[in-house]
Amino acid sequence: MAQPRRLSADARPVPEQPDLSPLDDKLGFWLRLAQQASFDALHRGLGPLGLTPGRLGVLLMLEANPDIRQALLAEALHIKPSNLTVLLAALEQDGLIRRTEEEGNRRANCLRLTAAGRALLRQGEAAEAEAERQLAQGLSPAERAALLAALRRIAEA
DSSP: OOOOOOOOTTSOOOOSSOOOGGGTTOHHHHHHHHHHHHHHHHHHHHGGGTOOHHHHHHHHHHHHSTTEEHHHHHHHHTOOHHHHHHHHHHHHHTTSEEEEEETTEEEEEEEEEOHHHHHHHHHHHHHHHHHHHHHTTTSOHHHHHHHHHHHHHHHHO
């Protein structure tokens, strides 16, 4: 078995923390870390409810858009239709949503929250509001608004 090499006496010590300066001005790096912080905060609040950020997003969209077509929801959320189908099947199995065929178009599914879905959504909204509060804790209202505007522009590019 190979033995680890020993550093010579004049070798530089290995730092405890890596130098992140090569990534310091990279939007993608900071967006990924911000997304991770967001998901961590959301999972802490939503996990005990059996919700994920994706499931919460679907429930929020269905409340705002009753009877939305499944294909339109996938497009709006930028989710592959096949991935959304799996998510919707789980929500339907849990009794949170109802899928019905669109009248006159048997290939189109329309989606609607159930009473149980609405009740869970109310709990999820409270947990999500707390996560949002934590994420924006160090931002002024103007900074939060500017960040949202910048993120929207990036997402729309």
